[in-house]
Amino acid sequence: MSGITGSTTNYLWSVHDVLGQGATASVYKARNKRSGELVAVKVFNVLSYSRPHDVQMREFEMLRKLNHSNIVRLFAVEELPTKQKVLVMEYCSGGSLLNLLEDPENAFGLPEAEFLTVLQCVVQGMNHLREFGVVHRDIKPGNIMRQVGEDGKSIYKLTDFGAARELEDDEKFVSIYGTEEYLHPDMYERAVLRKPHQKSYGVSVDLWSIGVTLYHSATGSLPFTPYEGPRKNKLIMHKITTEKPMGAIAGTQQVEGGPIQWSYHLPYSCQLSQGLKVLLVPVLAGIMEADQGRCWAFDQFFSATTDILQRQPVHLFSLQQAMAHSIYMHHYNTVSAFFEEVAAQTGIGVQQQQLMYLGHDLVLEGSMKVVNLPCASASQPLVLLSSMPEANNSLPFREPEMPLIPSRFDVVADYNFSKVTVGIVHQYRRIVQLLHTHRELLLQGYYGYMMKLRHECAEAMHSIAIITIRLQSGLSAQHRIHKLSYSSEKQGNVDNSGQKLQMVYQHLPIYSAGIREFQTQLEHLQIQQAKLAENLTHDKSCQKMHMLLEKITAIHQQYRKDRLTGKLAYNDEQIHKFEKIHLSSHIKRMKSLFREECVPRYKELLASTRTWSSVLMEMQNRLQDFNSFSAGLLVDLEIIEQQQNKAVDRILDSPQFGGAAPQPEIAPRDKDQMVSRMHHLRDEMELLVRELQCNNSIIERLTGKGV
Template identity: 35%
Template sequence: MSGDDFLPLRQSQNYLWDVTKVLGQGATSKVYKGRDKRNGEEVAVKVFSSAAMQRSPEVQVREFQVMMQLKQENVVQLLGIEEEDVNNHKVIVMELSQHGSLYTLLDDPENSLGLEEEEFVIVLKDLTAGIQYLRDKDIVHRDIKPGNILLFKDEEGRSVYKLTDFGAAKQLESEDEQFMSLYGTEEYLHPNIYGRAVIKDGNTGPFDATVDLWSLGVTIYHAATGQLPFKAYGGRRNRQKMYEITRTKESGVISGIQKYEDGPVEWRKDLPPTCLLSAGLKKFLVPVLASLLESNERKRTTFDRFFQEVANIISKKVLNAFCPVTWSNMKIYVDKDTKLSRLQEVIAEQCEVAAVNQILVVDGELLEHTVDPLAPVSDYPACITEGNPIFVFLKSYPDHRYFPNCVYPEFPRFGSSVHVSNDYQLTKLCCTVMAFHLRLVKQYHRKLQLLQKSVRGYVHELHHEIVHLVDCLKHQKQHNQVCSLWTKNYGHSAAQNIALVRGVDQGTGAKEREVLLEGNQKFIRDLEKQVDNIMKSAEDLLNQIKRDELQNRRLEKYWNDENMACHSDTFRCGEKIAMMLDSMKGIMAAFKEDRHRVVLGKLEENIHMVEKNRLQTLCSKSLSILESCNRFTEKQYNAYYTWYNQAVDTRNRCDKVNLKLGHLEKRQTEFVTKLDEFSKVMIGSMHEVVCEPNVTSHINQSSNNRRPTNLLNTLNNKLNAVEVDVIELKQSVDANFKILHSTEKQILENGI
């Protein structure tokens, strides 16, 4: 070995690297941070070990051959393949990630329970795109895991994930080509490969590219939860149990954890409650995981089906919704062509409020007035966001309180002595729990802010509803006045015409007509009285609502924003836990250094113990703040629950007014129809009188022809006048009906 082998800087023709700056290490290579000598840009240089150089030439060049084919945004870019100056060994030069790998991200205590939803979706999208690209080129990766997925940031700071490490990758001759070689990291291995490579179960069968699907499932589950899906107690010390778990699990099971030695395996077909993903995303993700983590070859999924399922998730429109009564902060994943009725059904699935019992409000307006109910959700306004969601209210009184129990991981137990090897892991776990506390406190704060906003939005929409009812009643009163005028004219004309009929016809027919006309008049008067009673009842109730809500602002005063404000604004709970978490991370860093020492000195051990005690104090304080926030939030929820019962009562009174106005319109329509019908009967009856032969004959035979003839002329003139009056009044009533319906339509369209 030459003296140059000990120099920290190594180089090839165009690149140099520092062997003290290790970015990663595998079984056959190390990756160092380096620079391009031509422009100074930082790069990653993969240098192979001496053992790797002893492999067959075919195996050595395979990674080079694979990488030279790859050029896609979700695959790490190859910059060059060169020879190291000292030993002429090949090195691979790639673009450098400044942000580590997905494993690095998940190893951060703040992500130890899984990624936030927005980041997770990016991982899912980018990882799938990278695998699909490899699939199109008939390349099987064979070592998919978080450590082989690098994190980059684009110019706008958005995450981009890229596949790396193609040391185990293989170019297949065909889609169905099988292979015998064993590669991969055991926690991510397909059970068949695990059995042969790790357990030595004697299976000698070949494998195909679908083994990558299992590794994908484990990796996606890891990203979603921060945990491996299948674990035996003792980890790699209990490999036989691990093999048994993956081989014997039922279809649909996506995790199996053995927590105690010789203990039972806890199986789950869903994601753990500590997972940060929304119920909306879980609904589509869990079936994907179940199909990937399928050990039964007859039931396993295919690449094409997996790509289609992920594309379906990524393509969905995501709408934010918040239901204060059920305390549900939702992300609604729906197809972009989904209409309002289907959206309500999906909301009902998540918050247990049936579609028929929902009132959807956004920006203080009913959603059905803000958007076209038949329009696709892709056309919905951009104002619907996490901070300004669709609020989901109940039409009826809530049947029970929905405030959930607070679910969070517990802090580990603290020993009274120093255990250098264990204390780092203990501190890391404490950081994970405290980071979860911080998320919960922030979540409480967000929900209380949404609670305040929901109250304002509900009251705003309710006031619009009251104004709408006031306008409707106003127009119905105007319409009623026109109808009353018609009634008076009808009564006056009927009385006159009855008298005229008596003058020309004293027979039985005249009496029958007189009874008919008088009966019609009575029916009209009774119907008019019903209309007046309904009108008065609706007006009295609406006036009371106007006084309570538009003048006295009863609901607004009942809910006092200042008294109901989140106490995090005053006590800064989130900020306090964030500061404690920073302090705890400092302790974790110190314990990490202590772990590398064989023995601590007396002074160092005392300092270590002091820090451990401080760690325990920080845990207690964090838990105390969380419990305080939980109690306060539950108190606020209970106050809202009581307030909302008052709000439902007010809306029910509005509904009663609306119902009365509906009855009123129905009676008015019936009134107009009958009045029109009776007017025609009256005119027809008078026509019969004028045209009857016996009446005409009687007039012609009279000795005094002048008076009957004048009477007949008068009757004809009156008849014509009545017809004109009926036509004019009917036109006036019809015009009022059109105005009334037009006004109601305009009010609804404008959301008034």
């Protein structure tokens, strides 16, 4: 290799285009001399040739054997003029998974869809290795490359097989490879702490490394962190990993010499939904088990992760609770199983669940398959209503903790602080976007709920109209029966059906007034909802937070240059200090925007929805009662009509009219129950009218304030 370029017979590269460096080799971005095709070349250094020849050849032979879309492909093995070996491999344009995790935007872990892509690719790549009996021995984010397709989607590929070797499930090995933070505790003890022992290692060491890698991908942090970090406190690092209780997936030491705080859950700050966390945590606990006897085997790992990857999320928004959920289900699961899972995540019992989609009732049979559910999304989820009161006092976030800004001038400390700050501001921005999305879902959901009840009110008024017509018909028939009864001198046989029908008829205006009061109430609520929706369109908090993020990121980029420069000239140092003042000002503005604008607006909407929910739920219950009553009343009227027809027939068949002797009349037993129900419903409707009038005054005051 001469100057700043290197080449083999078919490939050319610059040493400035370095993609990665290790103890025995460096990886560069190279081009084919004829076609210009981009490749990656792994160039081995002199140190690599001090290894035994079979170890040197192992990686070449391993890569030749493997052929999978989730493993970096080997194109050729070439030589430099110095006879040093060069591996020509597939170039991955997205860098490594570690590069992605070091992006401040992913300081709290990858988005759910990207994490699932990582999980799928790692599982498929590892499955291919196990088919060939290969143990990798150095799995970590830096050895997982990212290819970005034309559609922008990621494909992750395992690479760096310098430490790999063939090993069946029941075989062991004793040599040490790997990276500290991702090493199995037994290997860590020997490789890092330099403690000799007689232990051998099996394929489960890869599972431990996969567990740490997946935790890192999900959270942005390592699972096991002593005070000041794993590289500075190696004894505590080993203590955490070996003394980890069963089921724990993380352990941290907050203060020097302090206790270890164990965690059995993924942190609240990560971007994974609760539905995915519930499925993932048992996998992490199973493979990050120091005792090789209790650690999962690969078959169990593949079975559990395949089960996760074969599920599809059903996006759900619990309206009264103001919480979004992802319910992970298999396509072949029944809707009954879906309802049970919804109950487990939301606490809303199966019998209390009502679903809406795009503003319409979603009526589902329990035997239906989940695959037949509507194609809901995070922005257009299924809306869950509960028939019982639900609290919405909890907020869908926890405010991130911001470290104190370094008081002294220090380019390294300032750079580290600015990097952490950019990651935290990204988290603030995500929370603001989440609040914005939840506000839209609340407003859309309650609008749909109100429209649903308006439709039910219209149906109730239609029922009243039908009942009115039937009552009028019944009263007319009863009047004719009276005339016939008098003319046939059978007055004593005339029952009191006419009086009861007349009483029902007189009560109908009360029910109509109650329904009209519902409609008026809904109009008031929709006016308030429309004002809040309009306010949301004028809310610029997301844009403001984005601008603050850009300003803070620009300072971080400047601090990165200052750190690389090292000692700054006087003027550059003054600029650095001024930027620090600006950084402090931007952070204060961000917190003010969040705490004094975004959160209060959201809480204000939650308070309004609590009022809406109370009114709408009461209204829905009364409408359901009325619907049940009206259905029963129509049945009663049908019975009365039949009895009236029989009475007319008996009179016309009497000797007075040339017919047979009259049969004794059988009084209907249901009439008293019907009138009793009418009285009860009338009392309820009158009480509800008074309650709604009181609620109207409250809503009018809220509307007048322009909430």
